[in-house]
Amino acid sequence: xxxxxxxxxxxxxxxxxxxxxxxxxxxxxxxxxxxxxxxxxxxxxxxxxxxxxxxxxxxxxxxxxxxxxxxxxxxxxxxxxxxxxxxxxxxxxxxxxxxxxxxxxxxxxxxxxxxxxxxxxxxxxxxxxxxxxxxxxxxxxxxxxxxxxxxxxxxxxxxxxxxxxxxxxxxxxxxxxxxxxxxxxxxxxxxxxxxxxxxxxxxxxxxxxxxxxxxxxxxxxxxxxxxxxxxxxxxxxxxxxxxxxxxxxxxxxxxxxxxxxxxxxxxxxxxxxxxxxxxxxxxx
Amino acid sequence: xxxxxxxxxxxxxxxxxxxxxxxxxxxxxxxxxxxxxxxxxxxxxxxxxxxxxxxxxxxxxxxxxxxxxxxxxxxxxxxxxxxxxxxxxxxxxxxxxxxxxxxxxxxxxxxxxxxxxxxxxxxxxxxxxxxxxxxxxxxxxxxxxxxxxxxxxxxxxxxxxxxxxxxxxxxxxxxxxxxxxxxxxxxxxxxxxxxxxxxxxxxxxxxxxxxxxxxxxxxxxxxxxxxxxxxxxxxxxxxxxxxxxxxxxxxxxxxxxxxxxxxxxxxxxxxxxxxxxxxxxxxxxxxxxxxxxxxxxxxx
Numbered sequence: 001x002x003x004x005x006x007x008x009x010x011x012x013x014x015x016x017x018x019x020x021x022x023x024x025x026x027x028x029x030x031x032x033x034x035x036x037x038x039x040x041x042x043x044x045x046x047x048x049x050x051x052x053x054x055x056x057x058x059x060x061x062x063x064x065x066x067x068x069x070x071x072x073x074x075x076x077x078x079x080x081x082x083x084x085x086x087x088x089x090x091x092x093x094x095x096x097x098x099x100x101x102x103x104x105x106x107x108x109x110x111x112x113x114x115x116x117x118x119x120x121x122x123x124x125x126x127x128x129x130x131x132x133x134x135x136x137x138x139x140x141x142x143x144x145x146x147x148x149x150x151x152x153x154x155x156x157x158x159x160x161x162x163x164x165x166x167x168x169x170x171x172x173x174x175x176x177x178x179x180x181x182x183x184x185x186x187x188x189x190x191x192x193x194x195x196x197x198x199x200x201x202x203x204x205x206x207x208x209x210x211x212x213x214x215x216x217x218x219x220x221x222x223x224x225x226x227x228x229x230x231x232x233x234x235x236x237x238x239x240x241x242x243x244x245x246x247x248x249x250x251x252x253x254x255x256x257x258x259x260x261x262x263x264x265x266x267x268x269x270x271x272x273x274x275x276x277x278x279x280x281x282x283x284x
Numbered sequence: 285x286x287x288x289x290x291x292x293x294x295x296x297x298x299x300x301x302x303x304x305x306x307x308x309x310x311x312x313x314x315x316x317x318x319x320x321x322x323x324x325x326x327x328x329x330x331x332x333x334x335x336x337x338x339x340x341x342x343x344x345x346x347x348x349x350x351x352x353x354x355x356x357x358x359x360x361x362x363x364x365x366x367x368x369x370x371x372x373x374x375x376x377x378x379x380x381x382x383x384x385x386x387x388x389x390x391x392x393x394x395x396x397x398x399x400x401x402x403x404x405x406x407x408x409x410x411x412x413x414x415x416x417x418x419x420x421x422x423x424x425x426x427x428x429x430x431x432x433x434x435x436x437x438x439x440x441x442x443x444x445x446x447x448x449x450x451x452x453x454x455x456x457x458x459x460x461x462x463x464x465x466x467x468x469x470x471x472x473x474x475x476x477x478x479x480x481x482x483x484x485x486x487x488x489x490x491x492x493x494x495x496x497x498x499x500x501x502x503x504x505x506x507x508x509x510x511x512x513x514x515x516x517x518x519x520x521x522x523x524x525x526x527x528x529x530x531x532x533x534x535x536x537x538x539x540x541x542x543x544x545x546x547x548x549x550x551x552x553x554x555x556x557x558x559x560x561x562x563x564x565x566x567x568x569x570x571x572x573x574x575x576x577x578x579x580x581x582x583x584x
Contacts, residue, residue, distance in 0.1 A: 022493075023393070023396065026389050026392060026393040026396075027393060029386075029389050029390065029393065030389075030390055030393045030394070030405070033386060033390050033464070034408060036461070037408070037409075037412055037461070037464065037465075038408075039427070040420060040423035040424055040426075040427055040461070041412075041415075041420070041423060043423060043426055043427055043433065044419070044422070044423040044426060047426055054429075054431060055426065056426050056429045056431050056432045056433075057431055057432075057436070095317075096317045096318050096321060097318070099313075099314045099315075099317055099318060100314070100315065100317070100318030100319075102314050103311055103314035103315040103318070107307075107311045107314075109311060109315075115315075115319065118322055118323075118326075118327065119318075119322070121326070122322070122326055124514075124518060125518075125565075126518055126519065126521070126522030126564070126565075126568070127519065127522065128522045128523075128524065128539050128542055128543070128561075129330075129333075129522065129561050129564065129565060130326070130329075132333065132542060132546050132557065132558075132561060133326075133329035133330050133332065133333045133561075134325065134329050135546060135547075136329060136332045136333050136336055136546075136554060136558065137325070137328060137329035137332045140332045140335075140336075162325055163325065165321060165325070166321060166322065166325040166326050167326075169318060169321060169322065170322075173318070198310075223414055227415070227416040227417070227418075229416075229417065229418045229525065230524075230525070233547075234546065234547065244416065244418055247418060247419070247422075248418060248525070251418075251422050251425070251529060252528070252529070255422075255425055255426055255429060259422065260426070263416075263419040263422060263423070266415075266416050266419055267415050267416065267419060270414050270415040270416060271411060271414070271415065273414065274407075274410060274411055274414040278407065278410075
């Protein structure tokens with residue numbers, strides 16, 4: 001997502017005392033803000049190991065809650081559904097997003113500005129509006145379909161996957177376009193001068209060079225899909241359950257150490273994914 | 285001239301046309317899936333919401349297709365809805381303001397660190413940005429709960445317990461917590477492009493620190509502030525998870541009403557919910573345009 005810039009300004013060293021007092025205050029502020037950002041995460045993780053059955057106090061160490069998690073068929077089923085949706089939607093939105101990014105960076109065409117706006121809209125629109133619009137759309141079109149053909153469709157994993165693809169495409173496009181910006185077109189020309197056809201050029205020159213961008217986009221899409229609650233909440237039918245929706249339902253009832261445990265695992269997955277994406281982008 | 289056109293142009297144009305056609309074909313092929321998906325599953329759903337907003341809610345929650353403006357009328361006359369809009373916008377403004385006050389110095393500090401530290405600090409800001417919003421909100425329930433950490437500290441000091449959650453204060457904390465990274469990242473990006481020797485130039489010309497900040501640094505980093513504010517404001521106004529969990533669903537924010545009208549209330553009222561969403565989008569658009577106008581005017 002964020003690269004450390006390649007050009008750096010010389011670091012100013014000779015500061016007068018007043019300015020370094022200012023830096024000290026800024027440093028203190030930064031430490032406090034970091035505590036604010038990380039204290040809840042630390043507390044959550046710690047309290048997934050507490051013996052306290054309310055999960056809000058430290059009364060000794062136990063792994064019991066994780067053991068119970070593994071026995072909870074409902075949660076495991078929801079986790080599998082979430083994984084299935086995230087994988088499917090990531091594959092589709094990465095392919096579509098990469099194609100769109102290539103079209104937007106390589107070609108000038110009529111309606112390009114309009115399409116550009118359409119691409120950014122899913123990122124800036126309030127998520128709840130997109131979620132309720134998808135719900136209304138599925139209900140509406142399923143209603144028409146039933147009227148016309150008698151076919152009765154229901155919301156479920158299919159509708160969630162479609163919705164996740166719709167909201168992650170734009171993020172993939174942004175990341176892949178960024179990697180296409182610094183692309184040296186002469187490399188492609190050279191390949192074609194040497195007799196490579198279009199597909200060979202793409203397969204052996206373009207694709208390897210923009211691959212870090214594509215993987216970065218895919219990881220972002222995967223994380224967004226895995227963590228998404230609002231759109232998932234609106235587009236899953238009554239029968240199916242995904243992890244964030246399941247967790248939300250349980251959290252609304254009470255705090256339990258079991259939820260602390262599943263939350264900790266969800267955090268662990270997200271943090272692993274950030275590290276992975278940063279690692280891939282740094283290697284570029 | 286005439287001879288030239290006769291001999292060379294037809295062949296050239298045929299080749300050019302063929303090339304152009306294959307180029308256009310390739311563009312179409314690349315463009316089609318994305319365009320198709322976004323039109324069908326993003327643009328069209330928004331059109332459906334507009335349609336619903338003019339429909340009549342039936343007694344059992346089924347929508348009846350009689351045109352009406354009554355849904356919009358309800359929004360502007362019933363205090364439940366008017367208050368929800370006002371409360372959400374107020375929460376959005378307050379959260380944006382506090383995130384700005386906390387985020388700007390944070391971004392400034394990170395920019396002024398040596399490269400190695402910058403990477404680490406930036407990464408620390410990035411992690412919450414990638415982790416589950418629901419889980420991070422839930423973490424505050426644990427901290428603020430009646431037997432939680434803060435109350436334990438209060439009791440250890442010999443003071444009586446405080447009901448910290450559910451409350452509107454808890455909602456505000458949750459909103460700030462969830463959105464702070466969205467403010468820091470764009471401000472960091474604009475501070476990173478800022479030339480800090482300009483401050484020395486201002487000082488040499490006799491400006492004190494406050495003046496140099498207000499007249500040089502602030503205007504030049506305004507694009508980052510504007511971007512960060514919009515990124516915080518939009519999700520804050522539309523949220524329902526934080527007020528549901530940390531506010532105990534006692535006070536209605538815009539998002540809570542939307543969620544209830546569409547999924548929970550008995551019977552659901554999609555036409556009214558749709559009208560509410562349309563007005564919400566209109567308010568947001570106006571607010572953001574106004575904000576950008578103000579911030580760019582200050583720039584001049």
